[in-house]
Amino acid sequence: MDLKQIEIVGRHPGPRLLILAGVHGDEYEPIAAVRRLADQIDREDLNGSVTLVPIANQPAYRRHSRIGADKLDLARTFPGSPNGTPTEQIAHAITKLIQQSDLMIDLHTGGLAMEISPLVGYMLVSDPATLQKQRQMATAFGLPIVWGTSAKLEGRSLSAARDANVPTIYAEWGGGGGCQADGVAAYTTGCLQVMADCKMTSAPTAAAPADRCVIEDDRDTSGHLQLNYPAPHGGFYEPTLALDTDVRPGDELGRLFDPFTSQATSIRSTQTGRLITRRVLPPVEAGDCLAVILEDPAETGANNE
Numbered sequence: 605m606d607l608k609q610i611e612i613v614g615r616h617p618g619p620r621l622l623i624l625a626g627v628h629g630d631e632y633e634p635i636a637a638v639r640r641l642a643d644q645i646d647r648e649d650l651n652g653s654v655t656l657v658p659i660a661n662q663p664a665y666r667r668h669s670r671i672g673a674d675k676l677d678l679a680r681t682f683p684g685s686p687n688g689t690p691t692e693q694i695a696h697a698i699t700k701l702i703q704q705s706d707l708m709i710d711l712h713t714g715g716l717a718m719e720i721s722p723l724v725g726y727m728l729v730s731d732p733a734t735l736q737k738q739r740q741m742a743t744a745f746g747l748p749i750v751w752g753t754s755a756k757l758e759g760r761s762l763s764a765a766r767d768a769n770v771p772t773i774y775a776e777w778g779g780g781g782g783c784q785a786d787g788v789a790a791y792t793t794g795c796l797q798v799m800a801d802c803k804m805t806s807a808p809t810a811a812a813p814a815d816r817c818v819i820e821d822d823r824d825t826s827g828h829l830q831l832n833y834p835a836p837h838g839g840f841y842e843p844t845l846a847l848d849t850d851v852r853p854g855d856e857l858g859r860l861f862d863p864f865t866s867q868a869t870s871i872r873s874t875q876t877g878r879l880i881t882r883r884v885l886p887p888v889e890a891g892d893c894l895a896v897i898l899e900d901p902a903e904t905g906a907n908n909e
């Protein structure tokens with residue numbers, strides 16, 4: 605498996621940081637941000653090394669698609685297999701990179717189908733030092749939502765990092781097609797701020813955004829963005845509410861139309877929280893995720909602890 609990567613080795617010793625983009629082939633801001641990082645990181649002022657993977661999932665990228673022709677979602681295929689399908693081989697190659705790293709950042713967006721509020725997340729792993737490092741990296745990244753979620757999810761780059769005990773964060777920003785300059789800038793700055801915070805560069809560490817929202821939710825499926833509000837049937841979806849709207853049970857999130865009869869099914873919230881993901885690609889099949897609502901388990905009393 606030829607996993608193309610850019611290796612920047614600093615003048616001074618320090619941690620090995622791995623930054624992944626393009627795990628999903630239709631998420632473009634991360635790919636653009638990694639190119640800027642390759643230009644901006646200065647070897648002379650770098651402690652340790654940075655490995656950039658600009659397009660982790662090249663088969664999916666070439667299809668303008670989240671997934672490759674083998675229909676496997678790379679972010680559900682870790683640790684992969686050296687002799688499996690192309691997606692399984694990519695997962696295996698990235699797992700080996702993760703095992704050789706000291707820190708990881710995995711950059712995503714909502715892709716063509718979804719829009720996601722800018723957020724940075726991590727798994728609530730059992731190792732206290734690793735968890736603390738992840739909290740610190742997430743804070744340094746500088747996005748408005750910080751979301752710690754279940755360590756029990758499998759198949760992710762985060763699962764491979766958990767098993768190798770490599771402190772790791774992931775980020776989400778926007779989506780819905782195209783490559784927005786704001787997202788590219790936020791991701792470039794976020795990675796540089798994590799590097800500064802980890803003393804990999806001499807840049808000053810930035811202050812956390814004043815109005816940021818920090819939620820840690822250890823329920824088993826927390827952080828699984830595809831399980832929420834599955835479409836009850838196929839149709840043409842039109843979201844009602846904007847991202848970041850505060851919602852309550854009963855609020856209409858969107859309508860699923862039969863495009864030929866205009867008959868509509870109203871998709872309503874069953875939760876209290878903030879709308880952080882919404883479907884923006886209208887054609888929908890039964891079971892497709894239509895929305896994600898960020899609940900605060902401290903308010904709902906739903907935490908496992």
Ligand SMILES: [Zn+2]
Binds near residue numbers: 628631679711712713
């Ligand atoms: Zn993704």
